[in-house]
Amino acid sequence: MTVSFILSSLARLYPDAQCALLFRNPFELLIATILAAQATDKSVNKITPELFRKYPTPADFLPLSPEELEASIRTIGLYKNKARHILATCTLLVSRFGGEVPADRASLESLPGVGRKTANVVLSNAFGVPAIAVDTHVFRVANRLGLAQAATVLETERQLMGNIPEEQWTIAHHWLITHGRQVCHARKPACSSCDLHPVCADYHKKTEE
DNA sequence: AACTCGGGGCA
DNA sequence: TGCCCAGAGTT
Structure with missing residues:
Protein backbone atom coordinates (compact mmCIF):
# COMPACT_ATOMS: atom_id res chain seq x y z
CA MET A 1 0.00 0.00 0.00
CA ASP A 16 18.38 8.72 13.10
CA ALA A 17 15.42 11.12 13.08
CA GLN A 18 14.83 12.59 16.51
CA CYS A 19 13.89 15.77 18.34
CA ALA A 20 16.13 18.62 17.21
CA LEU A 21 15.89 20.43 20.54
CA LEU A 22 18.29 19.55 23.34
CA PHE A 23 16.59 18.63 26.63
CA ARG A 24 17.13 16.45 29.70
CA ASN A 25 13.61 16.47 31.16
CA PRO A 26 10.04 17.57 30.32
CA PHE A 27 10.56 21.06 31.76
CA GLU A 28 13.58 21.74 29.57
CA LEU A 29 11.75 20.51 26.48
CA LEU A 30 8.70 22.63 27.30
CA ILE A 31 10.74 25.82 27.63
CA ALA A 32 12.94 24.99 24.64
CA THR A 33 9.86 24.44 22.49
CA ILE A 34 8.33 27.74 23.56
CA LEU A 35 11.63 29.38 22.65
CA ALA A 36 11.66 27.61 19.30
CA ALA A 37 8.58 29.41 17.95
CA GLN A 38 9.83 31.13 14.77
CA ALA A 39 13.45 30.58 15.79
CA THR A 40 15.91 27.98 14.54
CA ASP A 41 16.59 24.88 16.61
CA LYS A 42 20.31 25.72 16.43
CA SER A 43 19.72 29.15 17.94
CA VAL A 44 17.66 27.64 20.76
CA ASN A 45 20.19 24.90 21.47
CA LYS A 46 22.87 27.56 21.67
CA ILE A 47 21.31 29.30 24.67
CA THR A 48 19.40 26.61 26.57
CA PRO A 49 22.34 24.77 28.24
CA GLU A 50 23.44 27.96 29.97
CA LEU A 51 19.83 28.96 30.69
CA PHE A 52 18.99 25.68 32.42
CA ARG A 53 22.30 25.61 34.25
CA LYS A 54 21.31 28.90 35.89
CA TYR A 55 17.57 28.13 36.21
CA PRO A 56 17.01 24.35 36.33
CA THR A 57 13.41 24.32 37.62
CA PRO A 58 10.22 26.40 37.22
CA ALA A 59 10.72 27.89 40.69
CA ASP A 60 14.15 29.16 39.67
CA PHE A 61 12.55 31.37 37.00
CA LEU A 62 10.06 33.08 39.32
CA PRO A 63 12.42 35.70 40.81
CA LEU A 64 13.38 36.87 37.30
CA SER A 65 11.99 40.11 35.96
CA PRO A 66 10.77 40.09 32.35
CA GLU A 67 13.70 42.32 31.46
CA GLU A 68 16.22 39.91 32.97
CA LEU A 69 14.83 36.94 31.06
CA GLU A 70 14.61 38.97 27.85
CA ALA A 71 18.30 39.72 28.15
CA SER A 72 19.09 36.00 28.41
CA ILE A 73 17.07 34.98 25.34
CA ARG A 74 17.44 38.11 23.21
CA THR A 75 19.59 36.52 20.52
CA ILE A 76 16.87 34.17 19.24
CA GLY A 77 14.32 36.89 18.45
CA LEU A 78 10.67 37.45 19.46
CA TYR A 79 12.02 37.51 23.00
CA LYS A 80 9.42 39.81 24.61
CA ASN A 81 6.51 37.42 24.10
CA LYS A 82 8.61 34.40 24.92
CA ALA A 83 9.93 35.88 28.17
CA ARG A 84 6.44 36.86 29.26
CA HIS A 85 5.01 33.44 28.39
CA ILE A 86 7.82 31.53 30.09
CA LEU A 87 7.51 33.49 33.32
CA ALA A 88 3.72 33.07 33.35
CA THR A 89 4.04 29.36 32.56
CA CYS A 90 6.57 28.81 35.36
CA THR A 91 4.26 30.62 37.77
CA LEU A 92 1.42 28.25 36.82
CA LEU A 93 3.67 25.18 36.99
CA VAL A 94 4.53 26.08 40.58
CA SER A 95 1.08 27.24 41.73
CA ARG A 96 -1.15 24.71 39.97
CA PHE A 97 0.98 21.72 39.00
CA GLY A 98 3.28 21.20 41.98
CA GLY A 99 6.33 22.43 40.09
CA GLU A 100 6.04 19.62 37.52
CA VAL A 101 5.13 19.68 33.84
CA PRO A 102 1.67 18.12 33.39
CA ALA A 103 1.47 15.12 31.04
CA ASP A 104 -1.97 15.75 29.57
CA ARG A 105 -2.89 17.92 26.60
CA ALA A 106 -5.52 20.08 28.28
CA SER A 107 -3.17 21.12 31.09
CA LEU A 108 -0.30 21.75 28.70
CA GLU A 109 -2.42 23.91 26.39
CA SER A 110 -3.60 25.95 29.37
CA LEU A 111 -0.03 27.18 29.80
CA PRO A 112 0.83 30.58 28.26
CA GLY A 113 2.87 30.18 25.09
CA VAL A 114 1.84 26.55 24.65
CA GLY A 115 -0.40 25.71 21.70
CA ARG A 116 -1.34 22.39 20.19
CA LYS A 117 1.93 21.91 18.36
CA THR A 118 4.09 22.53 21.43
CA ALA A 119 1.84 20.34 23.57
CA ASN A 120 2.22 17.49 21.08
CA VAL A 121 6.00 17.89 21.01
CA VAL A 122 6.20 17.65 24.81
CA LEU A 123 3.73 14.77 25.06
CA SER A 124 5.44 12.68 22.40
CA ASN A 125 9.09 13.42 23.14
CA ALA A 126 9.11 13.87 26.92
CA PHE A 127 6.27 11.65 28.09
CA GLY A 128 6.11 8.92 25.46
CA VAL A 129 2.50 9.73 24.56
CA PRO A 130 1.90 8.99 20.86
CA ALA A 131 1.21 12.30 19.08
C1' DA B 1 -8.10 36.02 8.50
C1' DA B 2 -4.66 39.38 9.51
C1' DC B 3 -1.31 41.23 12.57
C1' DT B 4 2.53 41.20 15.96
C1' DC B 5 6.68 39.63 17.94
C1' DG B 6 12.57 39.83 15.97
C1' DG B 7 17.68 38.94 16.07
C1' DG B 8 20.46 35.61 13.92
C1' DG B 9 21.71 32.25 10.27
C1' DC B 10 22.64 31.49 5.73
C1' DA B 11 22.78 31.76 0.63
C1' DT C 1 21.07 42.16 1.08
C1' DG C 2 16.96 39.41 1.49
C1' DC C 3 14.57 35.60 3.09
C1' DC C 4 13.46 32.26 6.56
C1' DC C 5 13.34 30.31 11.18
C1' DA C 6 10.47 22.69 15.04
C1' DG C 7 4.23 29.22 16.69
C1' DA C 8 1.08 31.35 19.60
C1' DG C 9 -1.83 35.17 21.21
C1' DT C 10 -4.72 39.05 20.25
C1' DT C 11 -8.00 41.67 17.59
Missing part, protein backbone atom coordinates in the same frame (compact mmCIF):
# COMPACT_ATOMS: atom_id res chain seq x y z
CA THR A 2 1.15 3.53 -0.71
CA VAL A 3 1.07 4.77 2.87
CA SER A 4 3.20 1.93 4.18
CA PHE A 5 5.63 2.41 1.27
CA ILE A 6 5.97 6.10 2.16
CA LEU A 7 6.51 5.33 5.83
CA SER A 8 9.08 2.63 5.19
CA SER A 9 10.89 4.89 2.74
CA LEU A 10 11.04 7.71 5.27
CA ALA A 11 12.28 5.28 7.91
CA ARG A 12 15.08 4.20 5.59
CA LEU A 13 15.98 7.78 4.62
CA TYR A 14 16.05 9.12 8.17
CA PRO A 15 17.05 6.27 10.50
CA ILE A 132 1.89 14.00 15.75
CA ALA A 133 3.00 17.62 16.06
CA VAL A 134 1.96 19.37 12.86
CA ASP A 135 4.04 22.43 12.07
CA THR A 136 4.51 24.14 8.71
CA HIS A 137 6.94 21.45 7.53
CA VAL A 138 4.74 18.51 8.49
CA PHE A 139 1.67 20.24 7.06
CA ARG A 140 3.39 20.88 3.73
CA VAL A 141 5.09 17.50 3.35
CA ALA A 142 2.12 15.40 4.48
CA ASN A 143 -0.24 17.14 2.07
CA ARG A 144 2.22 16.97 -0.81
CA LEU A 145 2.87 13.27 -0.33
CA GLY A 146 -0.84 12.53 -0.03
CA LEU A 147 -0.69 11.31 3.57
CA ALA A 148 -3.25 14.06 4.19
CA GLN A 149 -5.58 16.16 2.06
CA ALA A 150 -6.45 18.92 4.46
CA ALA A 151 -6.73 22.70 4.57
CA THR A 152 -5.96 23.08 8.26
CA VAL A 153 -3.31 21.93 10.70
CA LEU A 154 -5.82 20.20 12.96
CA GLU A 155 -7.41 18.29 10.10
CA THR A 156 -3.97 17.28 8.86
CA GLU A 157 -3.18 15.87 12.29
CA ARG A 158 -6.44 13.91 12.38
CA GLN A 159 -5.86 12.43 8.92
CA LEU A 160 -2.27 11.48 9.74
CA MET A 161 -3.44 9.77 12.92
CA GLY A 162 -5.94 7.84 10.85
CA ASN A 163 -3.43 6.88 8.16
CA ILE A 164 -0.42 6.03 10.33
CA PRO A 165 -0.18 3.23 12.93
CA GLU A 166 -0.24 4.70 16.43
CA GLU A 167 3.14 3.26 17.34
CA GLN A 168 4.66 5.37 14.53
CA TRP A 169 2.95 8.68 15.29
CA THR A 170 5.89 10.16 17.17
CA ILE A 171 8.61 9.04 14.79
CA ALA A 172 6.50 9.94 11.75
CA HIS A 173 6.54 13.55 12.89
CA HIS A 174 10.34 13.48 12.95
CA TRP A 175 10.51 11.79 9.54
CA LEU A 176 8.17 14.34 7.93
CA ILE A 177 9.78 17.41 9.46
CA THR A 178 13.25 16.16 8.56
CA HIS A 179 12.15 15.51 4.98
CA GLY A 180 10.65 19.00 4.84
CA ARG A 181 13.83 20.63 6.03
CA GLN A 182 16.28 18.60 3.94
CA VAL A 183 14.44 17.80 0.71
CA CYS A 184 10.80 18.86 0.43
CA HIS A 185 11.40 22.60 0.76
CA ALA A 186 8.54 25.11 0.68
CA ARG A 187 9.74 27.03 -2.38
CA LYS A 188 11.98 24.65 -4.33
CA PRO A 189 11.37 21.01 -3.41
CA ALA A 190 14.27 18.80 -4.53
CA CYS A 191 12.03 16.33 -6.35
CA SER A 192 14.84 15.14 -8.64
CA SER A 193 16.76 13.78 -5.67
CA CYS A 194 13.72 12.60 -3.70
CA ASP A 195 13.17 8.86 -3.33
CA LEU A 196 9.47 9.47 -2.70
CA HIS A 197 8.43 11.16 -5.92
CA PRO A 198 7.18 7.87 -7.44
CA VAL A 199 4.41 7.91 -4.82
CA CYS A 200 4.13 11.68 -4.25
CA ALA A 201 0.68 13.09 -5.08
CA ASP A 202 2.03 16.61 -5.63
CA TYR A 203 4.83 15.38 -7.90
CA HIS A 204 2.37 13.46 -10.07
CA LYS A 205 0.10 16.48 -10.27
CA LYS A 206 2.98 18.70 -11.38
CA THR A 207 4.38 16.30 -13.96
CA GLU A 208 1.00 15.80 -15.63
CA GLU A 209 1.01 19.41 -16.80
Whole structure:
Protein backbone atom coordinates (compact mmCIF):
# COMPACT_ATOMS: atom_id res chain seq x y z
CA MET A 1 0.00 0.00 0.00
CA THR A 2 1.15 3.53 -0.71
CA VAL A 3 1.07 4.77 2.87
CA SER A 4 3.20 1.93 4.18
CA PHE A 5 5.63 2.41 1.27
CA ILE A 6 5.97 6.10 2.16
CA LEU A 7 6.51 5.33 5.83
CA SER A 8 9.08 2.63 5.19
CA SER A 9 10.89 4.89 2.74
CA LEU A 10 11.04 7.71 5.27
CA ALA A 11 12.28 5.28 7.91
CA ARG A 12 15.08 4.20 5.59
CA LEU A 13 15.98 7.78 4.62
CA TYR A 14 16.05 9.12 8.17
CA PRO A 15 17.05 6.27 10.50
CA ASP A 16 18.38 8.72 13.10
CA ALA A 17 15.42 11.12 13.08
CA GLN A 18 14.83 12.59 16.51
CA CYS A 19 13.89 15.77 18.34
CA ALA A 20 16.13 18.62 17.21
CA LEU A 21 15.89 20.43 20.54
CA LEU A 22 18.29 19.55 23.34
CA PHE A 23 16.59 18.63 26.63
CA ARG A 24 17.13 16.45 29.70
CA ASN A 25 13.61 16.47 31.16
CA PRO A 26 10.04 17.57 30.32
CA PHE A 27 10.56 21.06 31.76
CA GLU A 28 13.58 21.74 29.57
CA LEU A 29 11.75 20.51 26.48
CA LEU A 30 8.70 22.63 27.30
CA ILE A 31 10.74 25.82 27.63
CA ALA A 32 12.94 24.99 24.64
CA THR A 33 9.86 24.44 22.49
CA ILE A 34 8.33 27.74 23.56
CA LEU A 35 11.63 29.38 22.65
CA ALA A 36 11.66 27.61 19.30
CA ALA A 37 8.58 29.41 17.95
CA GLN A 38 9.83 31.13 14.77
CA ALA A 39 13.45 30.58 15.79
CA THR A 40 15.91 27.98 14.54
CA ASP A 41 16.59 24.88 16.61
CA LYS A 42 20.31 25.72 16.43
CA SER A 43 19.72 29.15 17.94
CA VAL A 44 17.66 27.64 20.76
CA ASN A 45 20.19 24.90 21.47
CA LYS A 46 22.87 27.56 21.67
CA ILE A 47 21.31 29.30 24.67
CA THR A 48 19.40 26.61 26.57
CA PRO A 49 22.34 24.77 28.24
CA GLU A 50 23.44 27.96 29.97
CA LEU A 51 19.83 28.96 30.69
CA PHE A 52 18.99 25.68 32.42
CA ARG A 53 22.30 25.61 34.25
CA LYS A 54 21.31 28.90 35.89
CA TYR A 55 17.57 28.13 36.21
CA PRO A 56 17.01 24.35 36.33
CA THR A 57 13.41 24.32 37.62
CA PRO A 58 10.22 26.40 37.22
CA ALA A 59 10.72 27.89 40.69
CA ASP A 60 14.15 29.16 39.67
CA PHE A 61 12.55 31.37 37.00
CA LEU A 62 10.06 33.08 39.32
CA PRO A 63 12.42 35.70 40.81
CA LEU A 64 13.38 36.87 37.30
CA SER A 65 11.99 40.11 35.96
CA PRO A 66 10.77 40.09 32.35
CA GLU A 67 13.70 42.32 31.46
CA GLU A 68 16.22 39.91 32.97
CA LEU A 69 14.83 36.94 31.06
CA GLU A 70 14.61 38.97 27.85
CA ALA A 71 18.30 39.72 28.15
CA SER A 72 19.09 36.00 28.41
CA ILE A 73 17.07 34.98 25.34
CA ARG A 74 17.44 38.11 23.21
CA THR A 75 19.59 36.52 20.52
CA ILE A 76 16.87 34.17 19.24
CA GLY A 77 14.32 36.89 18.45
CA LEU A 78 10.67 37.45 19.46
CA TYR A 79 12.02 37.51 23.00
CA LYS A 80 9.42 39.81 24.61
CA ASN A 81 6.51 37.42 24.10
CA LYS A 82 8.61 34.40 24.92
CA ALA A 83 9.93 35.88 28.17
CA ARG A 84 6.44 36.86 29.26
CA HIS A 85 5.01 33.44 28.39
CA ILE A 86 7.82 31.53 30.09
CA LEU A 87 7.51 33.49 33.32
CA ALA A 88 3.72 33.07 33.35
CA THR A 89 4.04 29.36 32.56
CA CYS A 90 6.57 28.81 35.36
CA THR A 91 4.26 30.62 37.77
CA LEU A 92 1.42 28.25 36.82
CA LEU A 93 3.67 25.18 36.99
CA VAL A 94 4.53 26.08 40.58
CA SER A 95 1.08 27.24 41.73
CA ARG A 96 -1.15 24.71 39.97
CA PHE A 97 0.98 21.72 39.00
CA GLY A 98 3.28 21.20 41.98
CA GLY A 99 6.33 22.43 40.09
CA GLU A 100 6.04 19.62 37.52
CA VAL A 101 5.13 19.68 33.84
CA PRO A 102 1.67 18.12 33.39
CA ALA A 103 1.47 15.12 31.04
CA ASP A 104 -1.97 15.75 29.57
CA ARG A 105 -2.89 17.92 26.60
CA ALA A 106 -5.52 20.08 28.28
CA SER A 107 -3.17 21.12 31.09
CA LEU A 108 -0.30 21.75 28.70
CA GLU A 109 -2.42 23.91 26.39
CA SER A 110 -3.60 25.95 29.37
CA LEU A 111 -0.03 27.18 29.80
CA PRO A 112 0.83 30.58 28.26
CA GLY A 113 2.87 30.18 25.09
CA VAL A 114 1.84 26.55 24.65
CA GLY A 115 -0.40 25.71 21.70
CA ARG A 116 -1.34 22.39 20.19
CA LYS A 117 1.93 21.91 18.36
CA THR A 118 4.09 22.53 21.43
CA ALA A 119 1.84 20.34 23.57
CA ASN A 120 2.22 17.49 21.08
CA VAL A 121 6.00 17.89 21.01
CA VAL A 122 6.20 17.65 24.81
CA LEU A 123 3.73 14.77 25.06
CA SER A 124 5.44 12.68 22.40
CA ASN A 125 9.09 13.42 23.14
CA ALA A 126 9.11 13.87 26.92
CA PHE A 127 6.27 11.65 28.09
CA GLY A 128 6.11 8.92 25.46
CA VAL A 129 2.50 9.73 24.56
CA PRO A 130 1.90 8.99 20.86
CA ALA A 131 1.21 12.30 19.08
CA ILE A 132 1.89 14.00 15.75
CA ALA A 133 3.00 17.62 16.06
CA VAL A 134 1.96 19.37 12.86
CA ASP A 135 4.04 22.43 12.07
CA THR A 136 4.51 24.14 8.71
CA HIS A 137 6.94 21.45 7.53
CA VAL A 138 4.74 18.51 8.49
CA PHE A 139 1.67 20.24 7.06
CA ARG A 140 3.39 20.88 3.73
CA VAL A 141 5.09 17.50 3.35
CA ALA A 142 2.12 15.40 4.48
CA ASN A 143 -0.24 17.14 2.07
CA ARG A 144 2.22 16.97 -0.81
CA LEU A 145 2.87 13.27 -0.33
CA GLY A 146 -0.84 12.53 -0.03
CA LEU A 147 -0.69 11.31 3.57
CA ALA A 148 -3.25 14.06 4.19
CA GLN A 149 -5.58 16.16 2.06
CA ALA A 150 -6.45 18.92 4.46
CA ALA A 151 -6.73 22.70 4.57
CA THR A 152 -5.96 23.08 8.26
CA VAL A 153 -3.31 21.93 10.70
CA LEU A 154 -5.82 20.20 12.96
CA GLU A 155 -7.41 18.29 10.10
CA THR A 156 -3.97 17.28 8.86
CA GLU A 157 -3.18 15.87 12.29
CA ARG A 158 -6.44 13.91 12.38
CA GLN A 159 -5.86 12.43 8.92
CA LEU A 160 -2.27 11.48 9.74
CA MET A 161 -3.44 9.77 12.92
CA GLY A 162 -5.94 7.84 10.85
CA ASN A 163 -3.43 6.88 8.16
CA ILE A 164 -0.42 6.03 10.33
CA PRO A 165 -0.18 3.23 12.93
CA GLU A 166 -0.24 4.70 16.43
CA GLU A 167 3.14 3.26 17.34
CA GLN A 168 4.66 5.37 14.53
CA TRP A 169 2.95 8.68 15.29
CA THR A 170 5.89 10.16 17.17
CA ILE A 171 8.61 9.04 14.79
CA ALA A 172 6.50 9.94 11.75
CA HIS A 173 6.54 13.55 12.89
CA HIS A 174 10.34 13.48 12.95
CA TRP A 175 10.51 11.79 9.54
CA LEU A 176 8.17 14.34 7.93
CA ILE A 177 9.78 17.41 9.46
CA THR A 178 13.25 16.16 8.56
CA HIS A 179 12.15 15.51 4.98
CA GLY A 180 10.65 19.00 4.84
CA ARG A 181 13.83 20.63 6.03
CA GLN A 182 16.28 18.60 3.94
CA VAL A 183 14.44 17.80 0.71
CA CYS A 184 10.80 18.86 0.43
CA HIS A 185 11.40 22.60 0.76
CA ALA A 186 8.54 25.11 0.68
CA ARG A 187 9.74 27.03 -2.38
CA LYS A 188 11.98 24.65 -4.33
CA PRO A 189 11.37 21.01 -3.41
CA ALA A 190 14.27 18.80 -4.53
CA CYS A 191 12.03 16.33 -6.35
CA SER A 192 14.84 15.14 -8.64
CA SER A 193 16.76 13.78 -5.67
CA CYS A 194 13.72 12.60 -3.70
CA ASP A 195 13.17 8.86 -3.33
CA LEU A 196 9.47 9.47 -2.70
CA HIS A 197 8.43 11.16 -5.92
CA PRO A 198 7.18 7.87 -7.44
CA VAL A 199 4.41 7.91 -4.82
CA CYS A 200 4.13 11.68 -4.25
CA ALA A 201 0.68 13.09 -5.08
CA ASP A 202 2.03 16.61 -5.63
CA TYR A 203 4.83 15.38 -7.90
CA HIS A 204 2.37 13.46 -10.07
CA LYS A 205 0.10 16.48 -10.27
CA LYS A 206 2.98 18.70 -11.38
CA THR A 207 4.38 16.30 -13.96
CA GLU A 208 1.00 15.80 -15.63
CA GLU A 209 1.01 19.41 -16.80
C1' DA B 1 -8.10 36.02 8.50
C1' DA B 2 -4.66 39.38 9.51
C1' DC B 3 -1.31 41.23 12.57
C1' DT B 4 2.53 41.20 15.96
C1' DC B 5 6.68 39.63 17.94
C1' DG B 6 12.57 39.83 15.97
C1' DG B 7 17.68 38.94 16.07
C1' DG B 8 20.46 35.61 13.92
C1' DG B 9 21.71 32.25 10.27
C1' DC B 10 22.64 31.49 5.73
C1' DA B 11 22.78 31.76 0.63
C1' DT C 1 21.07 42.16 1.08
C1' DG C 2 16.96 39.41 1.49
C1' DC C 3 14.57 35.60 3.09
C1' DC C 4 13.46 32.26 6.56
C1' DC C 5 13.34 30.31 11.18
C1' DA C 6 10.47 22.69 15.04
C1' DG C 7 4.23 29.22 16.69
C1' DA C 8 1.08 31.35 19.60
C1' DG C 9 -1.83 35.17 21.21
C1' DT C 10 -4.72 39.05 20.25
C1' DT C 11 -8.00 41.67 17.59
